[in-house]
Amino acid sequence: MADAETTAKTKKKADRTGFEPHIIGFLCNWCTYAGADLAGTSRIGYPTNIKAVRVPCSGRVDAMYVINALKNGADGVLVSGCHPGDCHYNQGNYYARRRFMILREIFSAMGINPERLQMSWCSAAEGAKWAQIVAQVTEKIRELGPFEGI
Amino acid sequence: MARIGVFVCWCGSNIAGTVDVKKVAEEVSKLPYVVYSTDYKYMCSDPGQNMIKEAIKEHRLTGVVVSACSPRMHEVTFRRTVQEEGVNPYMMEMANIREHCSWVHDDMEEATEKAIELVRMAVAKAVELEPMEKIEVPVTKRALVIGGGIAGIQAALDIADGGVEVILVEKSPSIGGKMSQLDETFPTLDCSQCILTPKMVDAAQHPNIKIYSYAELEELDGFIGNFQARIRQKARSVDMELCNGCGDCWNKCPQKKIPSEFEAGMSDRAAIYVPFPQAIPNTPVIDRENCIYFQSGKCGVCAKICPTGAISYDQSDEFITEEVGAVVVATGYDLFNTDVIGEYGYGEIPDVISGLQFERLSSASGPTEGKIVRPSDGKKPEEVAFICCVGSRDDKYGRPYCSRICCMYTAKHAILLHHKSHGSQAYVFYIDVRAGGKGYEEFLRRATEEEGAIYMRGRVSRLYRDNGKVVVKGADTLSGAQIELHCDMVVLANGITASPGAEELARKLSISYDEYGFYSEAHPKLRPVETNTAGIYLAGCCQAPKDIPDSVSQASAAASKVLALFSGDFLTREPNIAEVNPFTCTGCFTCREVCPYDAIDEEEVTVHIDGKKVTRTIARVNLGKCQGCGICCAVCRSNAINLKGTKDLQIFRQIKAFTGSEKEKSDEPVGSKK
Ligand SMILES: Cc1cc2nc3c(=O)[nH]c(=O)nc-3n(C[C@H](O)[C@H](O)[C@H](O)COP(=O)(O)OP(=O)(O)OC[C@H]3O[C@@H](n4cnc5c(N)ncnc54)[C@H](O)[C@@H]3O)c2cc1C
Ligand code: SF4
Ligand code: SF4
Ligand code: FES
Numbered sequence A: 001m002a003d004a005e006t007t008a009k010t011k012k013k014a015d016r017t018g019f020e021p022h023i024i025g026f027l028c029n030w031c032t033y034a035g036a037d038l039a040g041t042s043r044i045g046y047p048t049n050i051k052a053v054r055v056p057c058s059g060r061v062d063a064m065y066v067i068n069a070l071k072n073g074a075d076g077v078l079v080s081g082c083h084p085g086d087c088h089y090n091q092g093n094y095y096a097r098r099r100f101m102i103l104r105e106i107f108s109a110m111g112i113n114p115e116r117l118q119m120s121w122c123s124a125a126e127g128a129k130w131a132q133i134v135a136q137v138t139e140k141i142r143e144l145g146p147f148e149g150i
Numbered sequence B: 001m002a003r004i005g006v007f008v009c010w011c012g013s014n015i016a017g018t019v020d021v022k023k024v025a026e027e028v029s030k031l032p033y034v035v036y037s038t039d040y041k042y043m044c045s046d047p048g049q050n051m052i053k054e055a056i057k058e059h060r061l062t063g064v065v066v067s068a069c070s071p072r073m074h075e076v077t078f079r080r081t082v083q084e085e086g087v088n089p090y091m092m093e094m095a096n097i098r099e100h101c102s103w104v105h106d107d108m109e110e111a112t113e114k115a116i117e118l119v120r121m122a123v124a125k126a127v128e129l130e131p132m133e134k135i136e137v138p139v140t141k142r143a144l145v146i147g148g149g150i151a152g153i154q155a156a157l158d159i160a161d162g163g164v165e166v167i168l169v170e171k172s173p174s175i176g177g178k179m180s181q182l183d184e185t186f187p188t189l190d191c192s193q194c195i196l197t198p199k200m201v202d203a204a205q206h207p208n209i210k211i212y213s214y215a216e217l218e219e220l221d222g223f224i225g226n227f228q229a230r231i232r233q234k235a236r237s238v239d240m241e242l243c244n245g246c247g248d249c250w251n252k253c254p255q256k257k258i259p260s261e262f263e264a265g266m267s268d269r270a271a272i273y274v275p276f277p278q279a280i281p282n283t284p285v286i287d288r289e290n291c292i293y294f295q296s297g298k299c300g301v302c303a304k305i306c307p308t309g310a311i312s313y314d315q316s317d318e319f320i321t322e323e324v325g326a327v328v329v330a331t332g333y334d335l336f337n338t339d340v341i342g343e344y345g346y347g348e349i350p351d352v353i354s355g356l357q358f359e360r361l362s363s364a365s366g367p368t369e370g371k372i373v374r375p376s377d378g379k380k381p382e383e384v385a386f387i388c389c390v391g392s393r394d395d396k397y398g399r400p401y402c403s404r405i406c407c408m409y410t411a412k413h414a415i416l417l418h419h420k421s422h423g424s425q426a427y428v429f430y431i432d433v434r435a436g437g438k439g440y441e442e443f444l445r446r447a448t449e450e451e452g453a454i455y456m457r458g459r460v461s462r463l464y465r466d467n468g469k470v471v472v473k474g475a476d477t478l479s480g481a482q483i484e485l486h487c488d489m490v491v492l493a494n495g496i497t498a499s500p501g502a503e504e505l506a507r508k509l510s511i512s513y514d515e516y517g518f519y520s521e522a523h524p525k526l527r528p529v530e531t532n533t534a535g536i537y538l539a540g541c542c543q544a545p546k547d548i549p550d551s552v553s554q555a556s557a558a559a560s561k562v563l564a565l566f567s568g569d570f571l572t573r574e575p576n577i578a579e580v581n582p583f584t585c586t587g588c589f590t591c592r593e594v595c596p597y598d599a600i601d602e603e604e605v606t607v608h609i610d611g612k613k614v615t616r617t618i619a620r621v622n623l624g625k626c627q628g629c630g631i632c633c634a635v636c637r638s639n640a641i642n643l644k645g646t647k648d649l650q651i652f653r654q655i656k657a658f659t660g661s662e663k664e665k666s667d668e669p670v671g672s673k674k
Helices: A002-010 A032-041 A063-071 A092-110 A127-144 B021-028 B046-059 B071-084 B098-102 B108-128 B150-161 B177-181 B192-205 B248-252 B292-296 B301-305 B355-362 B406-420 B440-450 B502-509 B548-565 B590-594 B631-635 B648-658
Strands: A023-028 A050-055 A076-081 A117-121 B004-009 B034-040 B063-068 B092-096 B135-138 B142-146 B165-170 B209-213 B215-223 B226-233 B318-324 B326-329 B333-335 B352-354 B383-390 B425-430 B454-457 B460-466 B469-475 B482-487 B489-494 B496-498 B536-538 B570-573 B578-580 B600-609 B612-621 B641-643
Touching: A023 A032, A023 A127, A032 A050, A032 A127, A032 B071, A032 B098, A050 A127, A050 B108, A050 B648, A063 A076, A063 A092, A063 B648, A076 A092, A076 A127, A092 A117, A092 B631, A117 A127, B004 B021, B004 B046, B004 B108, B021 B034, B021 B108, B034 B046, B046 B063, B046 B071, B063 B071, B063 B108, B071 B092, B092 B098, B092 B108, B098 B108, B108 B648, B142 B150, B142 B318, B150 B165, B150 B177, B150 B192, B150 B209, B150 B326, B150 B548, B165 B215, B165 B226, B177 B192, B177 B355, B192 B209, B215 B502, B226 B326, B248 B301, B326 B502, B326 B548, B352 B355, B355 B406, B355 B489, B383 B406, B383 B469, B383 B482, B406 B425, B406 B440, B406 B489, B425 B469, B469 B489, B536 B548, B578 B612, B590 B631, B631 B641
Parallel strands: A023 A050, A023 A076, A076 A117, B004 B034, B004 B063, B063 B092, B142 B165, B142 B326, B165 B209, B326 B536, B352 B489, B383 B425, B383 B489, B425 B454
Antiparallel strands: B135 B570, B215 B226, B226 B318, B333 B496, B460 B469, B469 B482, B578 B641, B600 B612
């Protein structure tokens, strides 16, 4: 963890070379969004690539949002919610998990790298984990390179 | 046309130290629909809020974007600000440039760039915001309490004292719960019956409390403020009105060999019985499974003998519907079934008993009138071993959790043994002793220092019979020595498990429970008595193992929540709920299948197609039940259901704004708002 943290903190834009991915994150209000707030309160640094959209629950995230994001120039999408069993609305994240597993398969079939769509579970208490997720997802999408379109 | 004002906060140096706030304000002023933008040191301060109000007036703003801390921090504040200036509170959107930006990045250029993007997204959403009104639902000011143990009784009394009618539903023939079976209680050793029975009487006599005993909840419909509870009153086979509680029936009933639940199987009861003499109500029930008349049609002794003709064999279960506005669940706990631990021989070795059986042995109202004797031969036990953590903190039995009360009741048992059985020696096998409550550590010290209990750290591996004794085999983990102790009696401190049927009840109530069957509170720290279903509260051991003081505290807390809920005639709720478009809904009801709150109702609509009248059934969102998760919206195939405050269009705008495809004012206007 400490590694991801320090690299993120010290890696200034100027030092970076090449491609910086645009990533949109759909964060459930009760867990991940709050976890990201906690990363802030605890001043745990991470890369700037992911911009968050607050949604009530990961189950709210329509497959169309993901497709729309990629279509409009995002290089990757992250959907993040409460841990399985902890969804504020009991089972929203189970629906999300199933939905996006299928969407990833559809992506594969369409020749889109399914890794463009990332999922994670992060609780309101896991500020450090959020920072780690951002670092990892950013790295992953950076590896994939710019998204060339659907 | 939307007219948006953007207010960028410095938060002292919290934001301004990393984000070039001036630049943010300047950049976003170029966005479509933004007619005003500015920055200020502390937006949430009085002058900051006044700035927003002034700008609303001066620039006729229709929407406001506050770019500052997390909405989880100040959304309510700024909604109020705009409302005070006559703008609908839901026309305010926040961009989180502190927690999600300035606090986690340190390169000014990058952070500023990200802040601009975040504000741009917020503006895009703000353009699509719609005014919303809080939802008002009328409240039925009556409460349902499920479970009549100490927690349920306390909650019922507190609510009733607040002037509200309470329906108390208890599954067993009498209220009282486990506490009625206890002898003296830690840490003060006051007699359980003496403090509980007056409360039971108070509940029975309270003009605001109606008790259904020997009854269960069949179904709960409705939503906060407006529940309909269908209650099954099981057939008692005795007319409550006629019975005077004389007891002739249970004295004369020939079927007397049924292990008494109240006495934890330490003595027998008849087929017609009241569980214990102080039972409330004091009307017997016929246990039909064990009644000779019900099993073979013969007997009928109780009907012949009853002086008031109260016996009614042909009674059947009745169903009653009660309207209530709130529910308190207080269904308590059960004890870990020690039969599954073969090594301890519980049920086979008569002198291996459970903690609850020890309570009955020690109780003056119990089968031995308070004389502590061995079940096998009625003799005084000289040496008694107490084993802690039986079925608690043990992955082997799927119960890693601590049952919280067993350490203390074991210490109490050791003290009671010393008091009531002079010269007997208590040995306590423990793993760790947990004595975290008020007066608990002192109580424990009293057991060891004043009352002579010998504590040994270690788990007992086996219990077996030898020459009339029970041999306790185990290891003392402190000294490393193997232990073999020949005792006269062994008491197992069995752990606490969820009450039987807890999961089934949870499903009827749409509340969640943890992997062990205990009900989940809405927040482990800040909302400990609420569930995730609005209007349903928790009290006592149904939520987690706890002692009497904690059960009572939680019950009073739940009662105060109920009374607060009932303090107005209407409930106001946030308006962010789902909404069906009646023109596009096809009536497939996929939404109903996924809704966790059963919030999709049916609605009949008549439409004209080709001049013909057609009646269709479509979905309608129940304003009281919908919690605004939006799960339905993501599954609707016809895009007919949308979540207010997080509409598809609002999200799509954010997505577009994020990727910067509409940066400059020269772009096509993004909003469809006039
Ligand atoms: C051996 C032993 C000794 C103890 N000694 C002490 C002590 O000395 N001091 C102390 O503070 N604590 C002690 N306790 C703990 C104490 O028993 C509990 O804290 C207390 O009883 C919890 O009260 P409750 O109302 O939550 O649950 P319960 O007492 O279990 O009451 C729950 C009630 O709900 C009813 N019910 C269950 N399901 C339903 C349903 N579906 N519908 C309707 N009704 C239902 C049950 O029949 C019961 O009447 C002891 C526990 C044990 C096992
Ligand atoms: S709102 Fe959508 S999912 Fe629900 S019934 Fe109508 S069409 Fe079906
Ligand atoms: S938003 Fe959630 S609670 Fe409301 S109707 Fe849809 S699925 Fe049910
Ligand atoms: S509320 Fe977080 S995933 Fe459902």
